[in-house]
Amino acid sequence: MKGRDAALSLRRAQAMDAADPLTAFRDRFVIDDTELIYLDGNSLGRLPRATAPRLAAAVADEWGGRLVRGWNEGWFDAPDRIGGKLAGLLGAAADEVILADATSVNLFKLTLAALLARPGRHTIVTDDLNFPSDLYILRSAAALAGRPVVVRVVPSADGIHGPAEALAAAMDEDTALLSLSHTVFKSGYTYDMAALTALAHRAGALALWDLSHSAGAVVVDLRGADADLAVGCTYKYLNGGPGAPAFLYVRRDLHDALANPISGWLGRADPFDFALDYAPAAGIRRFLSGTPPILSLTAVEPGIDLLLEAGMARLRERSVRLSEYLIARWEERLEPLGFRLNSPRDPARRGSHVSLGHDDGLRINLALIHEARVLPDFRRPDNIRLGIAPLYNTFTELHTAVERLRAVVVEGLHRRYDAAGLAVT
Amino acid sequence: MKGRDAALSLRRAQAMDAADPLTAFRDRFVIDDTELIYLDGNSLGRLPRATAPRLAAAVADEWGGRLVRGWNEGWFDAPDRIGGKLAGLLGAAADEVILADATSVNLFKLTLAALLARPGRHTIVTDDLNFPSDLYILRSAAALAGRPVVVRVVPSADGIHGPAEALAAAMDEDTALLSLSHTVFKSGYTYDMAALTALAHRAGALALWDLSHSAGAVVVDLRGADADLAVGCTYKYLNGGPGAPAFLYVRRDLHDALANPISGWLGRADPFDFALDYAPAAGIRRFLSGTPPILSLTAVEPGIDLLLEAGMARLRERSVRLSEYLIARWEERLEPLGFRLNSPRDPARRGSHVSLGHDDGLRINLALIHEARVLPDFRRPDNIRLGIAPLYNTFTELHTAVERLRAVVVEGLHRRYDAAGLAVT
Numbered sequence: 050m051k052g053r054d055a056a057l058s059l060r061r062a063q064a065m066d067a068a069d070p071l072t073a074f075r076d077r078f079v080i081d082d083t084e085l086i087y088l089d090g091n092s093l094g095r096l097p098r099a100t101a102p103r104l105a106a107a108v109a110d111e112w113g114g115r116l117v118r119g120w121n122e123g124w125f126d127a128p129d130r131i132g133g134k135l136a137g138l139l140g141a142a143a144d145e146v147i148l149a150d151a152t153s154v155n156l157f158k159l160t161l162a163a164l165l166a167r168p169g170r171h172t173i174v175t176d177d178l179n180f181p182s183d184l185y186i187l188r189s190a191a192a193l194a195g196r197p198v199v200v201r202v203v204p205s206a207d208g209i210h211g212p213a214e215a216l217a218a219a220m221d222e223d224t225a226l227l228s229l230s231h232t233v234f235k236s237g238y239t240y241d242m243a244a245l246t247a248l249a250h251r252a253g254a255l256a257l258w259d260l261s262h263s264a265g266a267v268v269v270d271l272r273g274a275d276a277d278l279a280v281g282c283t284y285k286y287l288n289g290g291p292g293a294p295a296f297l298y299v300r301r302d303l304h305d306a307l308a309n310p311i312s313g314w315l316g317r318a319d320p321f322d323f324a325l326d327y328a329p330a331a332g333i334r335r336f337l338s339g340t341p342p343i344l345s346l347t348a349v350e351p352g353i354d355l356l357l358e359a360g361m362a363r364l365r366e367r368s369v370r371l372s373e374y375l376i377a378r379w380e381e382r383l384e385p386l387g388f389r390l391n392s393p394r395d396p397a398r399r400g401s402h403v404s405l406g407h408d409d410g411l412r413i414n415l416a417l418i419h420e421a422r423v424l425p426d427f428r429r430p431d432n433i434r435l436g437i438a439p440l441y442n443t444f445t446e447l448h449t450a451v452e453r454l455r456a457v458v459v460e461g462l463h464r465r466y467d468a469a470g471l472a473v474t
Numbered sequence: 475m476k477g478r479d480a481a482l483s484l485r486r487a488q489a490m491d492a493a494d495p496l497t498a499f500r501d502r503f504v505i506d507d508t509e510l511i512y513l514d515g516n517s518l519g520r521l522p523r524a525t526a527p528r529l530a531a532a533v534a535d536e537w538g539g540r541l542v543r544g545w546n547e548g549w550f551d552a553p554d555r556i557g558g559k560l561a562g563l564l565g566a567a568a569d570e571v572i573l574a575d576a577t578s579v580n581l582f583k584l585t586l587a588a589l590l591a592r593p594g595r596h597t598i599v600t601d602d603l604n605f606p607s608d609l610y611i612l613r614s615a616a617a618l619a620g621r622p623v624v625v626r627v628v629p630s631a632d633g634i635h636g637p638a639e640a641l642a643a644a645m646d647e648d649t650a651l652l653s654l655s656h657t658v659f660k661s662g663y664t665y666d667m668a669a670l671t672a673l674a675h676r677a678g679a680l681a682l683w684d685l686s687h688s689a690g691a692v693v694v695d696l697r698g699a700d701a702d703l704a705v706g707c708t709y710k711y712l713n714g715g716p717g718a719p720a721f722l723y724v725r726r727d728l729h730d731a732l733a734n735p736i737s738g739w740l741g742r743a744d745p746f747d748f749a750l751d752y753a754p755a756a757g758i759r760r761f762l763s764g765t766p767p768i769l770s771l772t773a774v775e776p777g778i779d780l781l782l783e784a785g786m787a788r789l790r791e792r793s794v795r796l797s798e799y800l801i802a803r804w805e806e807r808l809e810p811l812g813f814r815l816n817s818p819r820d821p822a823r824r825g826s827h828v829s830l831g832h833d834d835g836l837r838i839n840l841a842l843i844h845e846a847r848v849l850p851d852f853r854r855p856d857n858i859r860l861g862i863a864p865l866y867n868t869f870t871e872l873h874t875a876v877e878r879l880r881a882v883v884v885e886g887l888h889r890r891y892d893a894a895g896l897a898v899t
Contacts, residue, residue, distance in 0.1 A: 079538040089542045096538035104533060104769070105526065112715055113504040113521035116849065117514045124716055151764025153738030154579055161618075177750060182739030182764075185752040189737045193586075193618040202750065282765070290537055291549055291768035312614045313578030314607030323853065325602060325627065327610040339576025339607075340707070342770030343716035344529070424541065428748065 055452070062448035065374070071367050074359055075441045078288075086446045086453070088425045091262060091402040091436030094288030099351035107347040124343045129334060131346065132296060134353050135287070138361050139260065139279070140270035141298050147333045148283070148346060152261060152295040153186050154311070155280040156228075158336060159297060160190035162307040163226045163255045163278060164198060170225035170254070173200045176212055178233040183259055187228055193310075198225065209236040209391055210398070213245065220252040227254050231269065231279075232262035232400030235428050237392045239267055239400045243274035250275070261285060264296075265356050266401035266439075268365045271298055278303070286401065286438055288352030293345050297336055304332050313338035355440060368401040368439040371447060375403050375435065378451040386458045391432050402436040404428070405454075412463035413454070419472075420462045421453040480877070487873035490799070496792050499784055500866045503713075511871045511878070513850045516687060516827040516861030519713030524776035532772040549768045554759060556771065557721060559778050560712070563786050564685065564704070565695030566723050572758045573708070573771060577686060577720040578611050579736070580705040581653075583761060584722060585615035587732040588651045588680045588703060589623060595650035595679070598625045601637055603658035608684055612653055618735075623650065634661040634816055635823070638670065645677040652679050656694065656704075657687035657825030660853050662817045664692055664825045668699035675700070686710060689721075690781050691826035691864075693790045696723055703728070711826065711863055713777030718770050722761055729757050738763035780865060793826045793864040796872060800828050800860065803876040811883045816857050826864065829857040830879075837888035838879070844897075845887045846878040 066072045079096045087095065111119045123130075133143035149155060160173070173187050184202065191198035203215045211233065220227060227249035232239045242258060249256040257278040263269050265286030271279055279298035283289035299307060309329065314320045316337040318328045329335035356364065373396060379388060389406035393399045407413055410431035417423045417433070425435050435450065436442075457463055466472055491497045504521045512520065536544045548555075558568035574580060585598070598612050609627065616623035628640045636658065645652060652674035657664045667683060674681040682703040688694050690711030696704055704723040708714035724732060734754065739745045741762040743753045754760035781789065798821060804813060814831035818824045832838055835856035842848045842858070850860050860875065861867075882888055891897055 079534070081539055087541055093537075093542040093544075095541065096533065101530065101533045101538075105530060108521065108526045108529060108715075108773075109504070112518075113526075114506055116512055116520065117518040117851065118849075119518075119716060150575065150579065151738065151766070153740075153764030154575065154736060157736045157738075157763075180739075181748045181750050182742075184750055185737045185739065185742065188752070189735055193620070193735065195618070195620060284765070290533075291544060292765040292771070293769075294767055295764070310614055310618065311579060311582045312610045313576070313582075314605075314610065315578075317607075317610070323606045325606050325609055327613070338582075339578030339720070340709070340717040341576070342719055342767040344718075344773055345767030345770040346717070348533075348769055424543075426542065 059445070059448055062444040065444040069367065071359060071363060071439065072443060074355065075443065077355055078441050084422050086423045086450045088423065088435045088437070088442065088450060090438030090442065091285050091434065092426055093284055093291055094286055094352060094438060095441055097288055097351045097355055099354070100290070100348050103351055104344065104348050107344060127343065127346050128337060128341055131350050131353065132333070134350070134357060135296055138265060138269070138353065138356055139298065140272050142272065142301060144332055145301055146296055146298045147336060148294045148296050148349065149337050149341060150295055152259070152280050152282045153182055155295050155297040156183060156186045156259065157190050158309055158311055159257055159278045159280060159299070160187055160226065160228065161193060161310040163257060164190060164194040166307055167225035167255065170223050171196065171198050172224050173198060173226045173228060174203065174216060174219045174224050175200060175228050176203045176205060176216060178205050178211055178235065178238065179230045180234050180259065180261070183228065183230065209238060210393060211238050211240050213240065216245065217248045220248060220254060222253060224252050224254040226257055228257040230259045230262065232267060234262055235391070235432055236404055237262070237400040237402045239263065239398055242269070242276060246274050246276050262400050262402070266368060268361055276300065283349045287349070287356065289349035290345060293349050294341060299333060299336060304335065309336050309338065311338040315340060359440060364439045368437055369396045371437045371439060371442060371444065372396060372399060372401065372403055374444055375437065375447045375451070378448065379405060382451050382455050386455065401439065402434050404432040404434050406431040407433065409463050411468060412466045413457055415466040416457045416462040417454060420465070421457055423450045423453050484870070484873055487869040490869040494792065496784060496788060496864065497868060499780065500868065502780055503866045509847050511848045511875045513848065513860045513862070513867065513875060515863030515867065516710050516859065517851055518709055518716055519711055519777060519863060520866055522713055522776045522780055524779070525715070525773050528776055529769065529773050532769060552768065552771050553762060553766055556775050556778065557758070559775070559782065560721055563690060563694070563778065563781055564723065565697050567697065567726060569757055570726055571721055571723045572761060573719045573721050573774065574762050574766060575720055577684070577705050577707045578607055580720050580722040581608060581611045581684065582615050583734055583736055584682055584703045584705060584724070585612055585651065585653065586618060586735040588682060589615060589619040591732055592650035592680065595648050596621065596623050597649050598623060598651045598653060599628065599641060599644045599649050600625060600653050601628045601630060601641060603630050603636055603660065603663065604655050605659050605684065605686070608653065608655065634663060635818060636663050636665050638665065641670065642673045645673060645679060647678060649677050649679040651682055653682040655684040655687065657692060659687055660816070660857055661829055662687070662825040662827045664688065664823055667694070667701060671699050671701050687825050687827070691793060693786055701725065708774045712774070712781065714774035715770060718774050719766060724758060724761060729760065734761050734763065736763040740765060784865060789864045793862060794821045796862045796864060796867060796869065797821060797824060797826065797828055799869055800862065800872045800876070803873065804830060807876050807880050811880065827859050827861040829859050831856040832858065834888050836893060837891045838882055840891040841882045841887040842879060845890070846882055848875045848878050
């Protein structure tokens, strides 16, 4: 591309940013290093400006000043209160979502609860695009069901698209649970939640969705899809901070039907009664177990507030425009250099990250980070994941990232690294 | 007490504070309201001065500045690194303790791991002084063992002392696990860990200790007691903050023998391999499950550092002196007003809180909080728990608290409240 064309295409990206009112939300985040292009918001979202002062107040005023009284002044109710806000991003009712534990622990609890609610059935159906930890946890729970339960891992034909038809064929009257990542972590493929849930229900199974890569990235409509159960993390597109407490969703009519297999005191009716026998709390709180980490929980709220303020439908629309722009730039500038699109082409089936494959993917990713000031992440065998957070990533950033990616390969900067990820001297 | 005697006894308390070098540690905590006497450090420890700046740096510099790179720059190793420090307070080796999840979740994991390691046995032995949530969790885990497992709850004869002999009699060749609170939450009774563990081992059972009310309060010697397993929270005497991440201990020779029943990605060997099959990490990390809440985890460290600096043996010695002083003051000033000592008299069998019983306990506790600026807590039926944190509570505070307790009853301030805890107008 000649200098004039390059300048023109950059100006076009800048004009798209200027024309989009959502671009202003970028200023609501702490961005000290403006040279760095951060494309890993699908792994850890950026720090909202409101978070540090909010957390500082929780530490100084609540913990330091109010001490144990803080439990009666907001901490006790924080899991449902913040969960109720998050529900607004997930198409759920406010009393169907609660913050608790880590995603893996929540998945364990709800999987086991589902297996115990479908006692005659012996299979869990999932796919090989699911986050590996989800497979580990499904098997953990299956091993404790008190009967033989097999986890059937249906393979994707191309490693990119979810095997929707094969999943449908795999479910039958012996299926207790269908559990899938709604948006899968490598390719960014997004399932049709309503269609797959309906197939699970037709087989008499429950459907449990991992929303970790969907929450804040795509329009999730748990109610509209008639989903039974869901879990997810809050540290990706929700910008809740490193390892922030996870969430879980249980459709309201299932609250009484399901039992929490880790029945700790916070999920008990009247936990301060300290009675020797457990009796579950009413509603979604019965799925709590132990005491939640209040400081990390406090840090989750400002990110959710930002998403609610921007509006999930508008954010999704912007995410699609950004992703389509990135794919168009890939086609023009990167495909000729051997980059493959490892994500679905159809935006309706794609979350908010785009994976680019390349035979030298790992080395290119390293050069990108260390030589070109772009921060994506890498997933084997060959995926450079470019996460697009519609609250703060811009067209201009994507334009520049593509040009830097191109420069890495053209200038051979990736040859400074070997396949083990070490700098070659 | 005449005015001169009162002044004299107060001066004596002040002199004891002045003579103790550990009194200086009080200045390492944020104490804005100096009129308030805080005796609930056994529920939520005070805020160390070092914590707010440490957490602010983690938010601004690590999350805000380093973004996802933080995982390679300290976050990933934080659970074992901080656990290794904590091990120094528990008589464990640094590679035997790790921070993870909530206490209830850790108790669930280790109970189930123990049950699966003792496949032919059908009972868990515990007592009715145990924290009720521990009983719920023991039963939760028992229900998932794949065979009938009964939780035998051995009653205490007086509600104060642990039924050590009855526990010994309750264990036999069918006992898989002995699980007890080392220091019990109501009376503050502390078990002889080595003796009870030896009895469990003689029966072929494993011993699992809940150290929530012991860590930072008494000298714990897990190695010396040959304890198998332990769990506990960090928000009481360790001053880790509200709902701070819990810890677990597994004796080194059991690491390979026990399986984590919630096998999430962070407990996997090479978690970033993203392989579809689980393989446990080496050592204590296999007992991790999901991603830990880094901000809350970060806040745990300064409190542990303070305890290590002061030294556990010296802190324990001070805790005993403070507790003995409080009991002496109770005997002189409160017993005549109907207050009972609901804690063991022998300091060797007592943790760092003292429970006082009174027929009007609940109402007196309310008056103490709302009319007398003393903050204890209350546990049914009649226990006013006075927690003594040796890092920041003083002889002077205890002297004043006893006088305020006395004044509440003498002046009838508790009659302003009814038994339901409502102010009577």
